[in-house]
Amino acid sequence: MLVAGNWKMFKGPSETVAFFDAFDPPLGVDVVVCPPYVSLARAVGRGVTVYAQNVHWDAEGAYTGEISARMLVELGVEGAIVGHSERRQYFGETDETVARRAEAALDAGLGVIACVGETDDERASGRTEEVLRRQVAVLPRHERLVIAYEPVWAIGTGRTATPAIAQEAHALIKSLHRAPVLYGGSVKPDNAVELMAQTDVDGALVGGASLDPESFRAICVAALV
Ligand code: 13P
Numbered sequence: 001m002l003v004a005g006n007w008k009m010f011k012g013p014s015e016t017v018a019f020f021d022a023f024d025p026p027l028g029v030d031v032v033v034c035p036p037y038v039s040l041a042r043a044v045g046r047g048v049t050v051y052a053q054n055v056h057w058d059a060e061g062a063y064t065g066e067i068s069a070r071m072l073v074e075l076g077v078e079g080a081i082v083g084h085s086e087r088r089q090y091f092g093e094t095d096e097t098v099a100r101r102a103e104a105a106l107d108a109g110l111g112v113i114a115c116v117g118e119t120d121d122e123r124a125s126g127r128t129e130e131v132l133r134r135q136v137a138v139l140p141r142h143e144r145l146v147i148a149y150e151p152v153w154a155i156g157t158g159r160t161a162t163p164a165i166a167q168e169a170h171a172l173i174k175s176l177h178r179a180p181v182l183y184g185g186s187v188k189p190d191n192a193v194e195l196m197a198q199t200d201v202d203g204a205l206v207g208g209a210s211l212d213p214e215s216f217r218a219i220c221v222a223a224l225v
Helices: 013-022 037-043 069-075 085-090 095-107 120-124 128-137 163-176 192-196 213-222
Strands: 002-006 030-034 049-052 079-082 111-116 145-149 181-184 203-206
Touching (some): 013 037, 013 213, 037 069, 069 095, 079 095, 095 111, 095 128, 120 128, 128 163, 145 163, 163 192
Parallel strands (some): 002 203, 030 049, 049 079, 079 111, 181 203
């Protein structure tokens, strides 16, 4: 089981230090924390695997605001999220750029958590399978690639997918790709056990509930049940 915390645009360097001072991860579960870029250096070396929230496809170049895989490796960061729905929604991320970011990160020796998931409209109009097939098709086949199924309608809304909905989507993704599949979208300490008990759920990608060391620990413990 893998439990990853995506902090999004929360916690600068000092709050990051405070988190790690208070965070006591359980043994027996792979834990990843994904702080903002400016906080990565403070997170590395605290006994937990650190991933970035994005990564560029080129090693260097004129790409204002971007960070390369090589830079992350130099810092001791071990991987990156790519294709989060917030990047797709607000920053023009496409299936093609997600694939390029994933490939570059894997080539540089990083792990990758690649996010896929349908919007509310896509689910309502019966296009969930088509969307997942399209998003998964571009992802590289690689032993360090993990997929996160994050239905967009469940992110930050408290509207968690039911365990049955998650299981159905995970089974589809696993029929298309060999990677482990994490569930993300309003994962909390009180629903984590049930979600991670599903046959094809291999862990969780946690947003809001990963910001508090106690609730994130509780979700990590839920992965052991
Ligand atoms: P929430 O857990 O806050 O719904 O966020 C999920 C997510 O987007 C993780 O990447």
